[in-house]
Amino acid sequence: MNVSVVTDNLxxxxxxxxxxxxxxxxxxxxxxxxxxxxxxxxxxxxLGIALAMSGGRTRRVLILGLxxxxxxxxxxxxxWSYFLLPVLFGLAVPEIGTVVTALSLVxxxxxxxxxxxxxxxxxxxxxxxxxxxxxxxxxxxRVIILPRALPAMAPSFVNQWTALIKDTSLAYVIGVPELSFxxxxxxxxxMVYPAEIFLFVGAxxxxxxxxxxxxxxxxxxxxxxxxxxxx
Amino acid sequence: MGLFGDLxxxxxxxxxxxxxxxxxxxxxxxxxxxxxxGLALCCLREVGGRFAEAVxxxxxxxxxxxxLLVQLFFWYFGAAALMPAWLTAWLNSPHSLxxxxxxxxxxxxxxxxxxxxxxxxxxxxxxxxxxxGLNGVRPAQxxxxxxxxxxxxxxxxxxxxxxxxxxxxxxxxxxxxxxIKNTSLTMTIGLAELSYASREVETETFLAxxxxxxxxxxxxxxxxxxxxxxxxxARRDPAGTTRR
Numbered sequence: 001m002n003v004s005v006v007t008d009n010l011x012x013x014x015x016x017x018x019x020x021x022x023x024x025x026x027x028x029x030x031x032x033x034x035x036x037x038x039x040x041x042x043x044x045x046x047l048g049i050a051l052a053m054s055g056g057r058t059r060r061v062l063i064l065g066l067x068x069x070x071x072x073x074x075x076x077x078x079x080w081s082y083f084l085l086p087v088l089f090g091l092a093v094p095e096i097g098t099v100v101t102a103l104s105l106v107x108x109x110x111x112x113x114x115x116x117x118x119x120x121x122x123x124x125x126x127x128x129x130x131x132x133x134x135x136x137x138x139x140x141x142r143v144i145i146l147p148r149a150l151p152a153m154a155p156s157f158v159n160q161w162t163a164l165i166k167d168t169s170l171a172y173v174i175g176v177p178e179l180s181f182x183x184x185x186x187x188x189x190x191m192v193y194p195a196e197i198f199l200f201v202g203a204x205x206x207x208x209x210x211x212x213x214x215x216x217x218x219x220x221x222x223x224x225x226x227x228x229x230x231x
Numbered sequence: 232m233g234l235f236g237d238l239x240x241x242x243x244x245x246x247x248x249x250x251x252x253x254x255x256x257x258x259x260x261x262x263x264x265x266x267x268x269g270l271a272l273c274c275l276r277e278v279g280g281r282f283a284e285a286v287x288x289x290x291x292x293x294x295x296x297x298x299l300l301v302q303l304f305f306w307y308f309g310a311a312a313l314m315p316a317w318l319t320a321w322l323n324s325p326h327s328l329x330x331x332x333x334x335x336x337x338x339x340x341x342x343x344x345x346x347x348x349x350x351x352x353x354x355x356x357x358x359x360x361x362x363x364g365l366n367g368v369r370p371a372q373x374x375x376x377x378x379x380x381x382x383x384x385x386x387x388x389x390x391x392x393x394x395x396x397x398x399x400x401x402x403x404x405x406x407x408x409x410x411i412k413n414t415s416l417t418m419t420i421g422l423a424e425l426s427y428a429s430r431e432v433e434t435e436t437f438l439a440x441x442x443x444x445x446x447x448x449x450x451x452x453x454x455x456x457x458x459x460x461x462x463x464x465a466r467r468d469p470a471g472t473t474r475r
Binding site: 068071072073074075076079080083162166167169170172173180183184187192193194195196197198199201202205206209210213 | 292293296297298299300301302304305308309310312313408411412413415416418419426429430433439440443446447450451454455
């Protein structure tokens with residue numbers, strides 16, 4: 001074991017060439033995962049509500065489309081957005097935008113099922129009571145259903161976020177200098193201690209995911225007592 | 232010639248199909264080995280005592296909380312440096328096992344690293360699905376079996392495990408689908424599977440829409456077929472997977 005290869009390149013692994021050059025390394029991994037985490041949460045919420053509120057043909061089309069995103073490897077989706085985004089918008093899209101788009105679509109597709117399931121888990125009685133009081137369907141959703149369903153969905157959002165942190169490593173395939181990519185750069189330059197480099201990088205990802213997981217568990221525990229009393 | 236204009240020349244279609252073949256072969260091998268290892272891990276955790284439980288829990292947590300890409304890099308670039316020299320030399324030299332008409336040749340180190348990395352990853356997830364299945368077996372089932380005089384191991388083997396596998400089947404099929412998609416990461420360590428082939432075809436022909444389109448359809452086809460097969464197995468099961 002030789003840790004000097006890690007300590008010598010620590011700055012580069014953590015932040016890339018920043019502040020003298022573009023942001024990279026762990027910092028870029030965090031930026032990518034935060035951006036795609038927020039975008040996929042928004043997308044998942046909208047699509048999940050659409051899935052729960054629609055019926056018939058709209059719902060079938062939606063399920064087919066979401067299934068497509070879940071059936072294709074993320075690498076292929078990154079290729080697709082790398083090729084299609086400039087065609088659609090007629091301008092050069094930076095690689096980072098490409099990755100965030102692909103990850104947001106995948107994350108959103110997975111989350112929409114969790115959101116729809118959360119909405120459908122609220123009993124029919126709640127809907128009927130709301131409608132009987134003279135609310136419209138969307139009012140019932142906004143005022144009665146979502147306030148109860150959203151806290152229950154929180155774990156899904158956190159899990160999706162940790163999954164996204166791991167998936168940002170796929171930005172490697174189009175040369176975005178996030179943590180995995182700079183690790184291979186360091187590895188190619190040093191040539192001699194590959195095991196140390198990738199063990200360190202794995203440990204960084206692992207710590208990140210575990211910290212988020214623990215925080216979420218803590219958050220869930222603090223929420224639980226009042227909820228069980230009211231139930 | 233527009234976005235949809237040109238068709239791919241037969242030669243490029245063959246590239247894509249060859250890549251698809253590699254994807255399917257690797258996925259199948261990983262699913263089989265991953266299921267075996269995942270089940271072994273799950274059983275070890277259940278009946279192997281406190282030490283085995285701690286080790287398997289740590290292993291599963293480690294695998295599930297790091298990106299597969301980094302794991303593949305580790306097995307591909309890093310593991311050889313940590314192994315004793317004689318083992319590296321043995322793995323790198325060709326071996327073959329004469330099996331009558333067809334000799335079984337020992338695969339190259341690269342192939343082993345890809346297969347090994349994907350298998351460990353799949354096994355960790357399958358082990359978790361099996362554990363969830365075990366947790367889904369009602370405690371009264373075990374208590375009843377114990378009351379009938381079965382030992383703890385017998386209860387696990389004959390009562391808990393069969394029910395757990397039935398509960399875990401569809402989630403495990405989900406992990407098989409993930410395995411098909413995960414094989415795409417081996418393109419980063421030089422395996423000419425479907426994603427790699429689609430990018431090669433795109434680079435040579437500039438027909439991105441066709442190259443990525445065909446690759447996407449092949450992935451969707453494989454995933455849909457496997458999912459349908461998984462559900463039909465679940466339906467044919469007389470005890471019923473959906474019945475808890």
